[in-house]
Amino acid sequence: MTQTTRPTIGRVALVGAGPGDPELITVKGVRLLREADVVIYDNLVGDGILDLISPTAERIFVGKMAGNHTLAQDDICRLLVDKALTGKFVVRLKGGDPFVFGRGGEELDVLLAAGIHVEIVPGVTAALGAAASFGFPLTHRDHAQSCVFITGHLKDDSVDLNWPALAQPNQTIVIYMGITGLEIISANLQAAGLPGNTPAALIYRATWPTQGIYPCQLATLSETARENMVKPPALIVIGSVMQLLKNDRVASSRPAEIQ
Ligand code: SAH
Secondary structure: OOOOOOOOOOEEEEEEOEOOOHHHOOHHHHHHHHHOOEEEEOOOOOHHHHOOOOOOOEEEEOOOOOOOOOOOHHHHHHHHHHHHHOOOEEEEEEOEOOOOOOOHHHHHHHHHHOOOEEEEEOOOOHHHHHHHHHOOOOOEOOOEOEEEEEEOOOEOOEOOOOHHHHOOOOEEEEEEOOHHHHHHHHHHHHHOOOOOOOEEEEEEOOOOOOOEEEEEEHHHHHHHHHHHOOOOOEEEEEOHHHHHOOOOOOOOOOOHHHO
């Protein structure tokens, strides 16, 4: 390998790993994983993606592990800055897209404030992976003219969202991190006028080998989650596009060697 002069100021790439299937990372993302000196990654990065990292790169897991606490966001930012300032090329690898519920914006600000060069590589966000993997459109001329991605993360035991704006006809709602707040979400959307029989689905680990989809209705979301023991990472999709689900007729191809 030819010797290159590294900028002393440091360099970080925020790279989207995609929803799980290792073939759904971008070509640019793969190249940067090969070039990285350090890769800092968390939970939702598919196993096959880690195999794409240069064997000589240092790998640092900053996600949640059983019995361990997640590294606080401040500590992750400090780690990124410290590693970059040693002159190493750091890839911050995140599930899906770094700028969709991925805290990429916070990390970008900290890195730029430290004078570090930053590159951002988009990834296929979970909603897009789920729609493709199970065969339902997110928009459709006859069903949905808009599609919103929202977080259902609980704050002080409530989900603080603009329910009337969400409970609109002809709109697809995709909820990230919403499994623990399912009951609140379902009740609030119905109270704001969305019919309880609106088609919906819970989607677990889209594009992973263990993926699963549980079609239901807005009113039956929490019992469907309970009955099927649906746990995070999962998406909730609500909207008439779910009538168009073709999960029994679409399938993802796999590379020949693992078919
Ligand atoms: N940046 C990521 C989202 C991170 S937030 C992206 O763009 O996809 C984490 C949440 O994303 C999870 O709690 C879950 O709601 C969702 N998620 C991520 N990957 C998923 C997958 N493969 N299938 C279903 N949901 C997923």
